[in-house]
Amino acid sequence: MDNNFTGETHRPGRIEVICGSMFSGKTEELIRRLKRAEFARQKVEIFKPAIDTRYSDDEVVSHDRHSIPSTPVDSSSSILLLSSDIEVVGIDEAQFFDDGLVNVCNDLANRGVRVIVAGLDMDYKGIPFGPIPALCAVADEVTKVHAICVRCGSVAYASHRLVANSKRVMLGEQSEYEPLCRECYRKATEEEARLQAGNKQ
Numbered sequence: 001m002d003n004n005f006t007g008e009t010h011r012p013g014r015i016e017v018i019c020g021s022m023f024s025g026k027t028e029e030l031i032r033r034l035k036r037a038e039f040a041r042q043k044v045e046i047f048k049p050a051i052d053t054r055y056s057d058d059e060v061v062s063h064d065r066h067s068i069p070s071t072p073v074d075s076s077s078s079i080l081l082l083s084s085d086i087e088v089v090g091i092d093e094a095q096f097f098d099d100g101l102v103n104v105c106n107d108l109a110n111r112g113v114r115v116i117v118a119g120l121d122m123d124y125k126g127i128p129f130g131p132i133p134a135l136c137a138v139a140d141e142v143t144k145v146h147a148i149c150v151r152c153g154s155v156a157y158a159s160h161r162l163v164a165n166s167k168r169v170m171l172g173e174q175s176e177y178e179p180l181c182r183e184c185y186r187k188a189t190e191e192e193a194r195l196q197a198g199n200k201q
């Protein structure tokens, strides 16, 4: 917390969004910012959606197995209830939260809290995912991070699903998803559409 010249306490509330495809380093960047806040002795609380049980029930874990303790919550309203007296709030896998997350983040930032949100920008179909696009709109700062396309080595753009499952929410990692650049993603999805059309004949 900074003290301004009138002696009032000034807490610079803000929303930071870290978005990108799978394997782009969103969680690593979230953990890096949160650990630095902890070094600065700020009161930090980290939330994730309870449905995200991929690597751990109660930790935020990156694909490289870096981790930080977190509180799993079922809905965005719980974040507000559990954030009194907190200076920095971190939220991972934000794409899985309800649309109420946008108001929750705005409320926290307006109260002086630094809110750092990480989430997928798009689902496997390339459609903007959950509250992430709206959060990008109201954020003070948006960082788009990129994985490497596993087919050609360019900068990745989308998360291509490798298994036949049309549900929007399907937890997974390398066996289920691969990061692809725009061109490789287009070729992969066109090929899938061709195969599907062939199967129907």
Ligand SMILES: Nc1ncnc2c1ncn2[C@@H]1O[C@H](COP(=O)(O)OP(=O)(O)O)[C@@H](O)[C@H]1O
Pocket (backbone or CB within 6 Å): 020, 021, 022, 023, 024, 025, 026, 027, 028, 029, 061, 062, 063, 064, 146, 147, 148, 149, 150, 179
């Ligand atoms: N194709 C890839 N491009 C970049 N990083 C990858 C790739 N595949 C695996 N990784 C690993 O994923 C790590 C990033 O993990 P993480 O922060 O959990 O990403 P995200 O939260 O965006 O899915 C990288 O440091 C790297 O070790």
Ligand SMILES: Cc1cn([C@H]2C[C@H](O)[C@@H](COP(=O)(O)O)O2)c(=O)[nH]c1=O
Pocket (backbone or CB within 6 Å): 021, 022, 023, 026, 027, 054, 119, 120, 122, 123, 124, 125, 159, 168, 169, 170, 171, 172, 173, 177
């Ligand atoms: C593209 C896409 C992903 N998911 C799931 C798969 C993973 O469990 C998470 C993303 O995790 P990461 O930290 O970004 O690697 O989301 C999904 O449910 N639906 C999708 O379309």
Ligand SMILES: [Zn+2]
Pocket (backbone or CB within 6 Å): 149, 150, 151, 152, 153, 154, 180, 181, 182, 183, 184, 185
């Ligand atoms: Zn590519």
